[in-house]
Amino acid sequence: MKLLDNPLFHGVSPEELDEMTHCFEMEERTFREKEEIPIHKNVGILLEGSVSINRLNADGSLDMLEYMSNGGIFGSFFSLFEEMGDLIVVCEKNCTVVFIDTCHITKRCSRACHHHSLVVENLLNLMTEKVHQLSEKVEILSHRSIRGKLLCYFQFQQNKTGTADFSLPFSFSALANYLCVDRSAMSRELKKMKNEGIIQMQGRKITLFS
Incomplete structure (x- = not known):
């Protein structure tokens, strides 16, 4: 630039x-x-x-x-x-x-x-x-649960792109740090959200279903 x-x-x-x-x-x-x-x-x-x-x-x-x-x-x-x-x-x-x-x-x-x-x-x-x-x-960070923090963050990213799909600007380890949560616990929660059909993940690309 x-x-x-x-x-x-x-x-x-x-x-x-x-x-x-x-x-x-x-x-x-x-x-x-x-x-x-x-x-x-x-x-x-x-x-x-x-x-x-x-x-x-x-x-x-x-x-x-x-x-x-x-x-x-x-x-x-x-x-x-x-x-x-x-x-x-x-x-x-x-x-x-x-x-x-x-x-x-x-x-x-x-x-x-x-x-x-x-x-x-x-x-x-x-x-x-x-x-x-x-x-x-x-x-x-006002959300107590890991899922609440993830959903809030994903919704902000979704609003910025204007589509259901967006890519994380950093690694999942960095995301855990940004959300102030344990990396392993966050990974488990992401897996649950994927199994429940709330999100779809392919690498850093996330699709949030409303």
Whole structure:
């Protein structure tokens, strides 16, 4: 994915982006699978590959908050935690990330550039989308049973595709982590749902029958 295609730069021309690349001191880095990606006070723009955003628990375990692929944006702007150390970003598939220090976005531009204002506006819209995604996660986790969580998650995915069929964006192990449930128990529940005719599975492709 090209940087200009990222929603953060919607409405920005190639010439303006080239100027901002230098003004914002953008840094492009690559990461390998399972490598931790530092975020600090940066905004990370995922050009290719995939990453998971995880919460670090007191016992050292990780709970997946979000999984994103090409075009995803993560970083301090999108954290709901007071301490950034509570978040761990992990490279799930070899990825390329462009970093921007948040101060370059939030500080007032001396020339009051129109494209700078556009980026700030786009960032606010993206933050709104993140809040919506978080509300989905809260609704999913509000269900006590594994089946309830699975059905809620599947229904959200079905609504996004507009069809009964959809593909999981990550592995079943990652799904269990995302739902905060035991992997083996989730597998048993999926098998029951399949036998009862509630779902059909072929690899990561899921069909949810209403």
